[in-house]
Amino acid sequence: MLTITRLDISDARILIEGAAAKATEIGVPMCIAIVDESGNLIAFERMDGGKVTSVTIAQDKAFTAAAARKATHDYNAVCVPGNLAFGIHTEVGGRISTVGGGLPVSVDGEVVGGIGLSSGTPQQDMACAQAGIDHFLAARARA
Amino acid sequence: MLTITRLDISDARILIEGAAAKATEIGVPMCIAIVDESGNLIAFERMDGGKVTSVTIAQDKAFTAAAARKATHDYNAVCVPGNLAFGIHTEVGGRISTVGGGLPVSVDGEVVGGIGLSSGTPQQDMACAQAGIDHFLAARARA
Amino acid sequence: MLTITRLDISDARILIEGAAAKATEIGVPMCIAIVDESGNLIAFERMDGGKVTSVTIAQDKAFTAAAARKATHDYNAVCVPGNLAFGIHTEVGGRISTVGGGLPVSVDGEVVGGIGLSSGTPQQDMACAQAGIDHFLAARARA
Amino acid sequence: MLTITRLDISDARILIEGAAAKATEIGVPMCIAIVDESGNLIAFERMDGGKVTSVTIAQDKAFTAAAARKATHDYNAVCVPGNLAFGIHTEVGGRISTVGGGLPVSVDGEVVGGIGLSSGTPQQDMACAQAGIDHFLAARARA
Structure with a gap:
């Protein structure tokens, strides 16, 4: 077992709180998905103005990051013809996402879930995903 | 007929035994799928720590290799824009995989099935797939 | 957390060993799928003569039983028009299966996975799935 | 092996020739699919006037009959709520078809493929599928 x-x-x-705060700061309403370590959805929020296509994309980014234990931008880097x-x-x-914005969430060196952001540029999505993780880890450090 | x-x-x-031994040797827990010559699954194992995304990817690699009678890395080589x-x-x-790690299994010059590995780098997946085939052919030679 | x-x-x-032994006893080669508590495949075997359609059906039964924590025959009982x-x-x-042959696997009152059988009648599939669980629990009791 | x-x-x-002759006789242009024992398509013909929806349905009937080794009307009989x-x-x-018109093709007691008809009533589809098999077995008996 x-x-x-x-x-x-x-x-x-x-995690959503931290990501949404960053999204508000940069003025880009986002779709934010949080999945468990198997890639199954735990929570999701579409901020007012988040894109409808991003409902699925954010979930796929979080799924990929958690279930493959790899950031979607790392898959992007190797998903090059040749x-x-x-x-x-x-x-x-088609659920494997290679678009930046999905990050595994790790605690004590173990992947415990994933976060996926979508609606902005990949760079914006990545920054907000990282902000969610930073906020989560800071909250854990305080607890 | x-x-x-x-x-x-x-x-x-x-085939699984040989692939899993190599995976253990290189320290990368793998998903290992074996299909028949039509691409239908015969056996599958996810080693403890194998990736969830690789459950499907390993099967798709094996399917592609057997049913198309071509290694997935050979498809990769030609799947270049232009x-x-x-x-x-x-x-x-989307079941055709161009990611390295799927190999046809041939006996007496005829494709009799396929093996697909996933969870490592494509190079690691390929090495473990080949190890499965080597182990299988060695067992046949001894029989 | x-x-x-x-x-x-x-x-x-x-689990596969116990289910396959029962399948051999009743003379019906089976497809046997074992999934984790999230419904993701851990291991699968198609006994020689198991049906190709059952490759997917066995997996879907195991998925349903584990991820919904309910036997597929219990879903069958309530899946009646009206x-x-x-x-x-x-x-x-369409992955939710209401065909008998999928059972959750529980240890100490907690669902830790699922088993799905397919290729026989639903009654045969159910008997083999139960045999897998009985064999597993007996092995645990001996350990 | x-x-x-x-x-x-x-x-x-x-098989197609026999089924099409019957379809012509009853005045119903049909889609006719022949698959191998694993359910993969070998040949298909849409007679002039055959239905577009039946392109897929005929294939799914043949797939089901061959890969599950059971006539689709036999699945129909047991696919009743409760x-x-x-x-x-x-x-x-959704590829498992329970609509009459798919039959396994057996030779010497072994399923070697399947035939699926679609465009008429299930009864018409069944009659034409059977006509295909009768024609095929008669040709074999003469050979």
């Missing part, structure tokens, strides 16, 4: 550590709903809310990982973006029914 | 030769469940277990094979990775509902 | 208990690959092999649960069988892209 | 017997393209043409097999019609991404 395996013992797995996974984000709970309180953790998910804190590279042996090219084509990964169409796998799992 | 056609007469087809195909891996059986005992063959599949030997090349006439570009786009093959989105075909068959 | 949540702490989750989940089947490992050794547990999955024992009952408010009718239609559940088409949900999650 | 397993040895499998499967329809070849000449067999498939004979019966433990109810819900089978939505499995395998």
